[in-house]
Amino acid sequence: DAGVTQSPTHLIKTRGQQVTLRCSPKSGHDTVSWYQQALGQGPQFIFQYYEEEERQRGNFPDRFSGHQFPNYSSELNVNALLLGDSALYLCASSLVVAGSDEQYFGPGTRLTVT
Amino acid sequence: AQSVTQLGSHVSVSEGALVLLRCNYSSSVPPYLFWYVQYPNQGLQLLLKYTSAATLVKGINGFEAEFKKSETSFHLTKPSAHMSDAAEYFCAVSASASKIIFGSGTRLSIRP
Numbered sequence: 001d002a003g004v005t006q007s008p009t010h011l012i013k014t015r016g017q018q019v020t021l022r023c024s025p026k027s028g029h030d031t032v033s034w035y036q037q038a039l040g041q042g043p044q045f046i047f048q049y050y051e052e053e054e055r056q057r058g059n060f061p062d063r064f065s066g067h068q069f070p071n072y073s074s075e076l077n078v079n080a081l082l083l084g085d086s087a088l089y090l091c092a093s094s095l096v097v098a099g100s101d102e103q104y105f106g107p108g109t110r111l112t113v114t
Numbered sequence: 115a116q117s118v119t120q121l122g123s124h125v126s127v128s129e130g131a132l133v134l135l136r137c138n139y140s141s142s143v144p145p146y147l148f149w150y151v152q153y154p155n156q157g158l159q160l161l162l163k164y165t166s167a168a169t170l171v172k173g174i175n176g177f178e179a180e181f182k183k184s185e186t187s188f189h190l191t192k193p194s195a196h197m198s199d200a201a202e203y204f205c206a207v208s209a210s211a212s213k214i215i216f217g218s219g220t221r222l223s224i225r226p
Contacts, residue, residue, distance in 0.1 A: 004157075033213065042204050042216035056212050090157055093215075098218070103160040103214060105150075 002027055004093050004106035012112045013081050021076040021109045025093030032074040033103060034066060035090040041091055045114075049074055050096060069103075086113045116141045116207045120217035128225045133177075133192040135220050137205030140186065147188045148206040148214065158204065164188060175192055175199070200224045 005024045013019050025032050031050045035043035042096035043066055045058035063079045072093075088110050092103035121136035139145060162173025169181045179190045188205060194225040205217040 035214075035216075040219075042206075042218050043214075045213035045215070048213060058213060092158075101162060102160065104160070107157040 004091055004104050006021070006089075006091050006106040006109050008109060009107070010110045010112075012114060014114055015081055015083060017081050018077065018079045018110060019081060021089050021091075021111070023074045023076070023077075023091030023093075023106060025072050025091075026104045027076070029093035029095050029104070030072050031094045031096050032068060032072065033092045033094070034074070034076045035092065036060070037088040037090055039087070046076070081113045083113050086111060116145065116209060116215050118205050118207050118215055118217035120203075120205050120220050122220055123218065124221045124223065126223040126225060128194050129197055130194050133195045133199065133222065135189070135190040135203050135205075135222065137179075137188045137190065137217060138186050139188060139205070139207045141207055141209065143209050146208040147179075147181060148208070149173065149177070149188075149190050150204045150206060150216075152202045152204065154201075161190070161203075166187075185217050197223075197224050197226070 007022045015104040020070050033048040037043040046060050047057040048055045052068045065077045068074045088108040090108045091106045094103045117140045119138045148156040149161040151161050152158050161177050162171045164171050164181045172178045177192045202219050202221050204219050206214045208214045
């Protein structure tokens with residue numbers, strides 16, 4: 001049973017560029033959440049997608065956008081990159097079932113903005 | 115609103131000693147509570163979760179945590195530390211099947 005996978009593993013971009021990160025959820029899961037983890041900090045919630053719609057959003061600017069596809073995979077897009085966007089981006093998947101709140105995390109994509 | 119406070123950004127214990135990582139939470143609704151572990155250059159792995167079924171929760175690798183509503187605490191313990199336990203540990207809270215709010219993390223070091 002494949003867990004959550006993310007691509008690419010590492011990425012280096014220049015300020016002002018745009019980046020797309022990809023996530024495939026754990027088999028059987030229908031919900032994908034994205035988190036940003038800056039160095040030395042805990043993950044911060046960016047947004048969550050369910051049924052191809054953004055279900056909930058954290059305190060991140062509109063430069064951060066996402067998409068969920070019919071097969072439940074997801075993309076995170078960041079426009080006009082800033083140095084402060086350098087972080088580990090984590091994708092987590094879950095199943096929307098009453099009483100179930102467990103999110104499974106992928107290994108992350110390390111984004112470096114120079 | 116929900117929040118999590120982890121007391122101590124770095125904890126160091128000797129191999130074989132008790133591990134105690136402290137976490138206090140704030141939640142306006144009955145919370146789901148979690149402990150995650152992160153090894154260097156890896157994602158997060160769920161150690162255990164509290165979902166109101168039992169106040170003492172047992173997790174993987176010998177870890178357990180006790181939910182104390184009166185103290186709004188959810189401390190993580192392990193009776194005997196192993197070298198392989200060295201990692202970053204995150205306490206987290208969630209209100210429902212939605213976003214998870216993480217603490218700032220506690221780095222656990224194990225002395226030989």
